Amino acid sequence: xxxxxxxQIIESEKAKIHPMDIGLIRGYGIFDFFRTSNYSPVFLNxxxxxxxxxxxxxxxxxxFGKEELSQVIHELIEKNDLxxxxxxxFLSGGVSENHFSPTKGxxxxxxxDLDFPSKDKYEKGVKLLALEHIRSIADIKTxxxxxxxxxxxxxxxxxAEDVIYHMNGQVSESSRSNxxxxxxxxxxxxxxxxxxxxxxxxxxxxxxxTQIRNITLKEALNADEVFMTSTTKxxxxxxxxxxxxxxxxxxxxxxxxxxxxxxxxxx
Ligand code: PDD
Numbered sequence: 001x002x003x004x005x006x007x008q009i010i011e012s013e014k015a016k017i018h019p020m021d022i023g024l025i026r027g028y029g030i031f032d033f034f035r036t037s038n039y040s041p042v043f044l045n046x047x048x049x050x051x052x053x054x055x056x057x058x059x060x061x062x063x064f065g066k067e068e069l070s071q072v073i074h075e076l077i078e079k080n081d082l083x084x085x086x087x088x089x090f091l092s093g094g095v096s097e098n099h100f101s102p103t104k105g106x107x108x109x110x111x112x113d114l115d116f117p118s119k120d121k122y123e124k125g126v127k128l129l130a131l132e133h134i135r136s137i138a139d140i141k142t143x144x145x146x147x148x149x150x151x152x153x154x155x156x157x158x159x160a161e162d163v164i165y166h167m168n169g170q171v172s173e174s175s176r177s178n179x180x181x182x183x184x185x186x187x188x189x190x191x192x193x194x195x196x197x198x199x200x201x202x203x204x205x206x207x208x209x210t211q212i213r214n215i216t217l218k219e220a221l222n223a224d225e226v227f228m229t230s231t232t233k234x235x236x237x238x239x240x241x242x243x244x245x246x247x248x249x250x251x252x253x254x255x256x257x258x259x260x261x262x263x264x265x266x267x
Contacts, residue, residue, distance in 0.1 A: 002079045003110035004072050007063070009079065017106045023092025025099060027144040030054040031090040034198070035114060035231055036082050041073055042266045046198045051089055054141045060091050060105050069109075076111055086114035086232070090143070117161075117233055122259070125239025125251045126161035128174065128228075129154065130217060134167040138193045148175035162228070164241060166217040167193070177230035179238075181215060181223040182254045190215050199229040199262070206261050225252030227259075235259035 005015040023029030032051040035042050048066045055062040064072070073087060088110055094103035117126070131151055148163070152175070155163050164179060165172045172193040173179055178200040180189045187210040189200060204210055220226055224247040226238040235258050237251030 001111055002076060003108060004076060005108050006106060009072070009075060012110055015108060015110070017092060017108075018095045020095050020099065021092045021106060022094060022096060022099060022102065023090075023105065023143060026093065027142070027146060028058070028093035028102065029091060029105065029143040030058055030060060030141055031088060031143050032141050033086060033088050033231055036077055036085055036087065037266055039077055039083055041077065041087065043198050043202070044070060044073065046201065050141060050196070050198065051091075055091060057137075057140045058093075058142065059102055060093065062091060062107065064107075072109060076109060080111045082111045084114065086112040088112060092143075114232065117236055121161070121236065123251070125237035125246075125249075127159060127240035128162055128164040128226075128238050129158050129160040130242050131155075131163050131165055132167055133163075133165045134172060134193055135165070135195075138172065138195055141195060145175070151175065164217075164220065164238075169216050169218070171215045171217055171220050174228050174230075177228040177233055177236070179215075179220070180210070180227050180229065181220050182225035182227075182252060183219070183223050185254070186211065187254065188213055188215055188219075197229055197231075199231060199234065202262060202265060203229055203235070203258060206258060206265070221246075223247065225255050227251075227255045235262050 001012045002009050003012040003015050032047050034047040048069055090108045092105040094105040096103045151163055162174050164174055171190050178197040187207050191212045221241055221244055226246050228236050237255045239246050239249050
């Protein structure tokens with residue numbers, strides 16, 4: 001396959017990064033991740049906006065504008081014959097003398113295979129493990145997922161699909177997804193300490209009456225429906241948190257309807 005490395009399209013195996021890049025030794029870097037559907041990048045404009053915003057907020061210089069990025073991405077899709085796959089953009093903090101100050105980073109765009117959760121998970125819903133944690137600088141898509149990667153050992157041991165993070169009683173998000181709850185037909189999603197997901201944004205357009213507010217873990221546990229949203233999961237029903245069943249333990253009607261509507265939207 002081919003990737004874009006620094007400023008040219010090359011064979012993916014030939015891409016290189018310096019071992020002292022602070023993206024590696026300090027976890028200082030940013031990325032974004034989106035999908036293609038039938039060779040077309042889905043919601044590309046939103047992802048590019050978010051990537052550029054992450055670069056600005058982390059003081060990392062991105063040498064390419066939206067137009068150029070879009071052009072490269074379309075070229076990569078064609079060269080890699082990426083009908084339905086994932087595309088990752090990554091900008092590192094760069095190499096610096098004190099191993100701490102961001103400099104000119106390394107920039108890559110590469111293509112990946114992408115699998116959605118199994119049909120079974122959409123039909124039955126998944127279990128989340130509630131863990132106390134809060135991501136700092138939550139709205140920047142940094143490459144620092146050290147805690148979630150570490151936590152994944154714990155949630156897998158507990159037979160959970162993923163995690164639902166909370167702190168001081170307030171729910172934020174999952175490890176790589178946003179969270180929504182439904183109670184008495186009303187949809188809500190956490191307002192704070194989240195990455196503003198592009199899937200979440202689409203859901204808010206599909207269900208504009210959704211309340212964006214603080215949600216307690218107790219509310220989530222007592223909800224009729226819970227679901228998670230992300231690029232790789234779309235709208236995935238959550239039917240259990242810890243040992244507690246959500247609602248009647250089956251994916252609810254609002255979750256199913258939104259998954260259907262979202263799936264139509266991206267064709
Ligand atoms: N994760 N919250 C976090 C912390 C995330 O990492 C992601 C995305 C989301 C959902 O955002 P979106 O709907 O734009 O995918 C929320 C991607 C999929 C990842 O880490 O691979």
